[in-house]
Amino acid sequence: SVQNIRDVAAVCKKYHIPLNIDAARYAENAYFIKLREEEFKDQSIKEIIRAMFDCADMFTMSAKKDTVVNMGGLIGVKDANSPLILPIKARCISYEGFTTYGGLSGRDLEALAIGLYEGLDENYLRYRIGQMEYLAARLDDAGIAYQAPVGGHGVFVDAQAMFPQLPYHEFPGQVLAIELYKEAGIRSCDIGSYMLGNDPDTKEQLHAAFEFTRLAIPRRVYTQSHFDIMADALIAIKERAHEIKRGYRIVWEPPILRHFQAELVPIEE
Numbered sequence: 484s485v486q487n488i489r490d491v492a493a494v495c496k497k498y499h500i501p502l503n504i505d506a507a508r509y510a511e512n513a514y515f516i517k518l519r520e521e522e523f524k525d526q527s528i529k530e531i532i533r534a535m536f537d538c539a540d541m542f543t544m545s546a547k548k549d550t551v552v553n554m555g556g557l558i559g560v561k562d563a564n565s566p567l568i569l570p571i572k573a574r575c576i577s578y579e580g581f582t583t584y585g586g587l588s589g590r591d592l593e594a595l596a597i598g599l600y601e602g603l604d605e606n607y608l609r610y611r612i613g614q615m616e617y618l619a620a621r622l623d624d625a626g627i628a629y630q631a632p633v634g635g636h637g638v639f640v641d642a643q644a645m646f647p648q649l650p651y652h653e654f655p656g657q658v659l660a661i662e663l664y665k666e667a668g669i670r671s672c673d674i675g676s677y678m679l680g681n682d683p684d685t686k687e688q689l690h691a692a693f694e695f696t697r698l699a700i701p702r703r704v705y706t707q708s709h710f711d712i713m714a715d716a717l718i719a720i721k722e723r724a725h726e727i728k729r730g731y732r733i734v735w736e737p738p739i740l741r742h743f744q745a746e747l748v749p750i751e752e
């Protein structure tokens with residue numbers, strides 16, 4: 484909420500800490516602010532974004548999300564005389580490229596310049612969030628639990644509710660991801676104990692508070708039929724969920740961010 488951003492900004496101001504906005508989801512967040520925050524219900528997405536960014540000293544943006552482009556991002560610093568600018572500039576060449584293009588090709592920069600506007604179109608945002616709501620409504624009808632209300636970028640299905648028989652250390656969220664792939668070729672991922680990983684000191688598997696399977700929805704890719712396939716696949720899995728007696732165990736894992744690359748095998752009964 485803008486109220487939350489303002490409260491954080493007040494604390495930062497008091498202690499002279501520059502406030503940076505992670506702007507990857509700025510447009511979808513502005514749309515949620517319009518829907519949910521009384522003060523902003525009659526304002527345009529652009530005006531709401533103005534109110535958000537008025538609170539901050541700088542922003543970093545992965546443009547691959549709300550700016551609807553294949554590649555790219557940017558850093559903005561509000562005050563042209565800010566002491567933040569020179570250290571950013573100094574590191575830019577070795578990490579990304581010259582400050583004017585940051586390693587991006589001209590084609591990507593042009594797409595980004597257009598996407599910064601297109602991503603703010605309220606009709607587009609309504610259609611985008613509407614896709615999540617459509618899938619959520621089908622899950623409601625089928626009695627399939629998910630994190631509610633749905634967010635902007637995807638639907639998080641409650642895999643522990645789907646497989647109450649599976650303990651966290653057999654990775655219910657990953658089991659559902661694998662079943663979705665087997666059922667209908669749908670690629671998703673665990674947001675649960677499998678992603679959380681091991682305690683850095685004891686090396687014990689951590690127990691996540693939730694075992695979700697994330698259906699992250701790319702922008703402007705799927706039609707309503709695709710969402711029906713997702714819902715139908717989840718319903719089919721729910722019907723046979725009790726037949727799944729065991730989950731998976733890890734046979735290889737990298738030391739960090741293991742969930743992107745680890746290798747799993749089914750646990751035999």
Ligand SMILES: *Cc1c(COP(=O)(O)O)cnc(C)c1O
Nearest residue numbers: 505506507508545546547548556
């Ligand atoms: C995706 C995302 C990032 C990271 O962006 P990448 O371009 O994938 O590195 C950072 N912050 C938020 C809020 C995001 O959603």
